[in-house]
Amino acid sequence: MGQTRFFLATDKASAKQLFDALEAEFEDDGLPLAMIELDEARGIDEISLYVDGDAEDAEHRMARVLGEHGHATDLSREDLPDIDWVARSLEGLKPVRAGRFFVHGRHDRHRRQIGDLAIEIEAGQAFGTGHHGTTAGCLEMIEQVVRRERPRTALDLGTGSAVLAIAVAKMAHIPVLATDIDPVATKVAAENVRLNGVPALVRTATAPGFHHPVFGMAGPFDLIVANILARPLMQLAPRMARHVTPGGSLILSGILQRQRDAVLAAYSAQHFRHVRTLRREDWVTLHLKH
Incomplete structure (x- = not known):
């Protein structure tokens, strides 16, 4: 099943209030909830809720919480595609050395040296x-x-x-x-x-x-x-x-x-x-x- 992201952008004060309310609403569900800074100069933050599979119930509950705080019409929805972002990002990238650590893809295993703490990162959907x-x-x-x-x-x-x-x-x-x-x-x-x-x-x-x-x-x-x-x-x-x-x-x-x-x-x-x-x-x- 795919993943759905429900999100809204608002000022920092409202975002903090909404984040706390949504955290209380979804705490027992274990659904990931995130707040990130979209525009530091304008003081705009974005709140996102991530749902796997059937998202209808979560959407109704999130909309209800937003409505209670005067943001009923601000909710947006995004169906996240199954794109292998790291696989794309690794294409053409060279291995990285940081101290004793050597971070590489499968195609650069032959570059590992004695004494390296080698870390192979398999392509996948994470940064x-x-x-x-x-x-x-x-x-x-x-x-x-x-x-x-x-x-x-x-x-x-x-x-x-x-x-x-x-x-x-x-x-x-x-x-x-x-x-x-x-x-x-x-x-x-x-x-x-x-x-x-x-x-x-x-x-x-x-x-x-x-x-x-x-x-x-x-x-x-x-x-x-x-x-x-x-x-x-x-x-x-x-x-x-x-x-x-x-x-x-x-x-x-x-x-x-x-x-x-x-x-x-x-x-x-x-x-x-x-x-x-x-x-x-x-x-x-x-x-x-x-």
């Missing part, structure tokens, strides 16, 4: 192949933090293709929880985990938020890696503080250089200490300790 500056920055930071701190448990929040979870598992040989709000991403992440030989270490789960019981069962975590976006990372700061162990580390990315100080301020308010900033292209990766 995070290692070619983006944020992913490569996270891989470099993971190598440094794992070598220095030797964490015992880890979380890859917003795992995408699971490349970061696989990296932690291969280097640290510890249990890693890899979660995403998108069930398509979670499915592809699980396939990549098996492909890279770490299913005994990496557990994948579709989890819309930290209220999901999987976090309580697997955590708290010595290391949390989150390559998302600046605004969601800032909103997550209080919950990050509750799920990282005392003295534990965060590796955060998906942050533009101009957003760095705002993200650091949000985490400083939760008693995180900035350790290092790694810059790649226009993006930064942050290492913070609690």
